[in-house]
Amino acid sequence: xxxxxxxxxxxxxxALAHPAIDLVLLTVSDGGLQVVVRERERPxxxxxxxxxxxxxxxxxxxxxxxxxxxxxxIGDLDAALRPFFTxxxxxxxxxxxxxxxxxxxxxxxxxLARVTEAxxxxxxxxxxxxxxxxxxxxxxxxxxxxxxxxxxxIIDAAVxxxxxxxxxxxxxxxxxxxxxxxxxxxxVHESVLGKPLSKxxxxxxxxxxxxxxxxxxxxTGDEHRGSGRPAAFYTLA
Amino acid sequence: xxxxxxxxxxxxxxALAHPAIDLVLLTVSDGGLQVVVRERERPxxxxxxxxxxxxxxxxxxxxxxxxxxxxxxIGDLDAALRPFFTxxxxxxxxxxxxxxxxxxxxxxxxxLARVTEAxxxxxxxxxxxxxxxxxxxxxxxxxxxxxxxxxxxIIDAAVxxxxxxxxxxxxxxxxxxxxxxxxxxxxVHESVLGKPLSKxxxxxxxxxxxxxxxxxxxxTGDEHRGSGRPAAFYTLA
DNA sequence: AAAATAGTGTCTGTAAGACACTATCAA
DNA sequence: TTGATAGTGTCTTACAGACACTATTTT
Numbered sequence: 001x002x003x004x005x006x007x008x009x010x011x012x013x014x015a016l017a018h019p020a021i022d023l024v025l026l027t028v029s030d031g032g033l034q035v036v037v038r039e040r041e042r043p044x045x046x047x048x049x050x051x052x053x054x055x056x057x058x059x060x061x062x063x064x065x066x067x068x069x070x071x072x073x074i075g076d077l078d079a080a081l082r083p084f085f086t087x088x089x090x091x092x093x094x095x096x097x098x099x100x101x102x103x104x105x106x107x108x109x110x111x112l113a114r115v116t117e118a119x120x121x122x123x124x125x126x127x128x129x130x131x132x133x134x135x136x137x138x139x140x141x142x143x144x145x146x147x148x149x150x151x152x153x154i155i156d157a158a159v160x161x162x163x164x165x166x167x168x169x170x171x172x173x174x175x176x177x178x179x180x181x182x183x184x185x186x187x188v189h190e191s192v193l194g195k196p197l198s199k200x201x202x203x204x205x206x207x208x209x210x211x212x213x214x215x216x217x218x219x220t221g222d223e224h225r226g227s228g229r230p231a232a233f234y235t236l237a
Numbered sequence: 238x239x240x241x242x243x244x245x246x247x248x249x250x251x252a253l254a255h256p257a258i259d260l261v262l263l264t265v266s267d268g269g270l271q272v273v274v275r276e277r278e279r280p281x282x283x284x285x286x287x288x289x290x291x292x293x294x295x296x297x298x299x300x301x302x303x304x305x306x307x308x309x310x311i312g313d314l315d316a317a318l319r320p321f322f323t324x325x326x327x328x329x330x331x332x333x334x335x336x337x338x339x340x341x342x343x344x345x346x347x348x349l350a351r352v353t354e355a356x357x358x359x360x361x362x363x364x365x366x367x368x369x370x371x372x373x374x375x376x377x378x379x380x381x382x383x384x385x386x387x388x389x390x391i392i393d394a395a396v397x398x399x400x401x402x403x404x405x406x407x408x409x410x411x412x413x414x415x416x417x418x419x420x421x422x423x424x425v426h427e428s429v430l431g432k433p434l435s436k437x438x439x440x441x442x443x444x445x446x447x448x449x450x451x452x453x454x455x456x457t458g459d460e461h462r463g464s465g466r467p468a469a470f471y472t473l474a
Numbered sequence: 475a476a477a478a479t480a481g482t483g484t485c486t487g488t489a490a491g492a493c494a495c496t497a498t499c500a501a
Numbered sequence: 502t503t504g505a506t507a508g509t510g511t512c513t514t515a516c517a518g519a520c521a522c523t524a525t526t527t528t
Contacts, residue, residue, distance in 0.1 A: 014292035016253040019325065019336055055251035059327035059334040086323040086338050088256065090296035097296040099256055099336065101323050183480080200482075201518060208516090228479025229525040420507080438491060440508075445489085465506025466498040 020100040022053030024158035038122035045148030084161040104158040106175040181231040257337040259290030261395035275359035282385030321398040341395040343412040418468040
């Protein structure tokens with residue numbers, strides 16, 4: 001499919017752009033939000049950090065291209081990626097007009113383990129939301145990683161999107177294993193919202209709730225043993 | 238086909254696409270949702286109906302192109318258009334790969350008057366949501382208008398988007414004049430949601446509410462006189 | 475026993491929801 | 502007066518939110 005689409009619109013001079021996708025893969029560990037980023041190896045923005053993503057090479061619905069990128073980056077993933085915004089500013093990429101549709105997903109820390117293990121590939125970086133500016137910042141070990149393009153704004157928009165939907169959808173469970181403790185679930189919510197929640201209230205609400213797919217939280221019978229009283233494991237059933 | 242995302246422009250053949258925008262301009266009159274559509278005058282889909290929109294001719298952020306289309310279609314408009322989805326299926330336009338970012342706005346019936354008056358231009362059509370299928374249908378005077386491209390799906394997605402945000406944002410007021418009655422406000426909500434609401438409850442909620450910009454509903458002192466008891470006019474202040 | 479984490483009970487305020495009612499206009 | 506539309510009062514139930522409390526484990 002290399003035919004130039006310009007020829008198909010004889011009566012107009014429509015602009016052409018490079019379609020692209022960027023993925024904001026977020027996870028919650030150590031009580032904070034983390035995002036997958038990798039270092040750019042060529043100009044522009046050589047040495048700065050970017051989200052996984054790329055220009056589209058074959059005409060295909062973005063939802064398909066998105067799964068390709070996922071497979072290459074992480075190896076496998078069936079988490080629900082949702083599109084949340086399309087970034088279209090002609091100045092966002094100095095090489096040309098790149099229109100990027102951004103997707104966001106919460107993923108389980110275990111699924112990202114292979115990313116970190118690889119060593120030279122993408123890394124997990126802590127996300128800091130700057131509530132005043134419209135850009136998130138990322139850092140590892142307290143060292144800020146400079147971001148390429150408008151990727152700070154993309155991460156910011158992704159987290160704000162999640163904040164709006166985390167309480168009405170089942171997205172939070174994408175960040176958790178099959179079985180999880182109530183505290184783990186609460187930490188996912190708190191990390192996304194960027195603020196603490198009341199423990200008794202959160203518990204009550206979650207246990208009373210029937211989720212959109214009809215399931216609700218059930219104890220598995222197993223327990224998580226830590227340094228204090230064991231915590232019950234819950235799952236969706 | 239190599240798929241190393243680090244080799245972008247120089248060594249790969251990224252696809253090109255035509256960026257486009259489509260506008261879903263909705264209004265509420267006669268107690269129902271209406272949308273601006275116009276008849277296509279050439280293939281493909283000649284004679285079928287489309288949303289206002291077009292291919293982008295100059296690289297520019299979509300938000301700018303959107304205002305251009307608005308100015309040409311309606312003459313003037315400052316309503317808040319919000320992007321809600323980007324449609325990217327390569328098969329959605331038989332001429333080539335057209336990636337369309339769709340925007341939705343509620344607008345005042347008076348602003349659309351000139352559209353209808355023009356006669357030969359766009360028309361206002363009644364919107365029927367087909368809750369089962371993911372496509373809305375439109376009709377005028379009980380006669381269904383066949384839609385071009387995936388515009389039925391775009392309208393469906395637009396209304397679903399509105400349903401999710403109408404109660405938490407101030408969008409509903411975009412469909413109303415400076416002063417409006419409580420019933421007019423309620424009708425806007427009901428038309429978007431596609432279901433009736435309790436009158437006393439709606440009234441209580443709206444009068445008790447402080448909206449995101451800090452304003453709340455205040456009576457203007459004027460009255461709307463109809464066939465029954467006059468209704469108080471309200472406004473945001 | 476002390477520390478740590480898990481989990482519960484109770485009270486108060488507020489909002490949802492249902493329903494019946496009153497108010498004010500035109501004809 | 503009747504019909505029509507506008508607007509209110511009241512009662513019940515549910516949930517948010519705050520806070521103090523109890524429970525079960527490890528060290």
